[in-house]
Amino acid sequence: MKSRFAAPLAGLLGFGLLLLSLAPAAAQLFETKAGQAFMIDAETGTVLFSKDADRPIPPASLAKLMTMEVVFNAIKSGRVTLDDTFVVSENAWRTGGAPSGTSTMFAKLKSTIRLEDLIQGVTVQAANDGCIIIAEGFAGSEANFATEMTERARQIGLEKSTFVNSTGLPADGQQTTVRELALLALHIWRSYPDLYRYYGQKDFTWN
Template sequence: MGLRSTFLTTAFAASLMASTSFAIDTTAREAFMVDVKTGHVLLEKDADVSMPPASMSKLMTLYLVFERLKDGRLTLDDKFTVSERAWRKGGAASGSSTMFLEPRQKVRVEDLIRGIIIQSGNDACIVVAEALAGSENNFAIEMTEKAAELGMENSTFANATGWPDPGQRMTARDLSILAKSLIEEYPEYYKFFAQKNFKYNGIRQSNRNPLLYKTMGADGLKTGHTSEAGYGLTSSAERKGRRLILVVNGLNSVRARSGESERLMEWGFREFNNYALFQKGEEVTRAELWLSDKQSVGLVIDQDVEVTLPRKSRRKMKVSVKYEGPIPAPVKQGQQLAKVVISAPDVKDIEIPLYAAEDAGRLGFVGRLGAALKSIIWGVTG
């Protein structure tokens, strides 16, 4: 017995690459781009470096609102009261990004959502935090706990707004995880991110996401800026069923944020594509058996597999099935027997487990004796 390696058809060999980002220069201090469906990372630059997220951290404030809307604790028509603190710290009185709320005003949840997304209203964030958790400090604790629950390993929050604070830190990768969660878990509320303007208290403001105004399929999510953070954007766009998430931060101007985000997003759609490889339950190949009542057993994959790869690399992929064989009987259906291994120059190998499609029994004593004699005399296995 020994390692068996079977190369698959060229159709398979043309359809997969490892989840490794390809290099492209960017002026962003931190950057991360991922294909939502496949999880393939197209770009990363200091993606796990702790950074001030500025108003991009408002995405977690929105996540906690959407969570309560979905489970029924909130409705869009519920109203929250604007406190003096929310008005002074987050409103027009502070000179910060604001929804222009007034003290003691009662505001619908739906309007607060729009105010946070479109107007980046710090006042709206504080109103939400105080209403949902009693205080902004308590809400920040909940934000940090939710981040850990979502797998955002390097995110901590000190406030609901993104206001500068040493305890307000995220990474570009964590922001992409949060964006993906918003898109996939709350599609009925994600639509708010695509709205370009909102009028409240007689004041109309426009969404600061520059990609919404370009014909590139962008429909979210949130800008951010402070003197420490620089200019940042967590964005997403969809074309022909393929969705990308891009996070950039540390840019030096509004213009640079717009131009660099557009350039990188266009690169992601242009240079990469998604390819379907296997369907769940598909027989990939067959494995030879030893001392079994069957000559071979089918090897199947237990999930649909779609992958992202550079268009120029598609023809250079090699796909093989590897296992220690012939495989001794008995074999049980669902038993992992082999793996698909995909390799190509300059990319990491990727492995996908394969399982027995059916049971295969063991030969009786006489059958095993005959098989052993054949192996000794003729070198025949089975």
């Protein structure tokens, strides 16, 4: 499988990140039709633009940022390695894989996949099956992993973000804000420089 995103950061991170090195004066001239927006300077954390930034919204695929934060933190702490492998369950295959009709890395049912390949599937292709495989491998079920996501969100200072699944697929009770998405992306950039590089990867050939 070969997946290609023309602008991976614009696709997955762009909405939540908005870490533009703009002067405050220039930001004052910025306007957007978006209902919510939040822009900060990546180096200083200075808020450059804010529009209804704390209104709860569904995270959609940007929930995968929190999934990757949990994974990156586990790698950094030594609890897992990039070479650890995870099994593709029927639930992961059916809910996020080829039968789902959603963004997928086409993981084969009951196959075994390295964590690094799953990370690339998620960051390059926004693969829902990759997220679920990781969630089940880490916590036994996606629901348990989503609880870990929310707990981890609180640990890094995200007070309003609540996660119900690892993918961002529609689910009651799942919410975040554009401010917290931006702060999450900034946290990933600052905390995991060796792993953040996957978000700059333009394509991924696997299987």
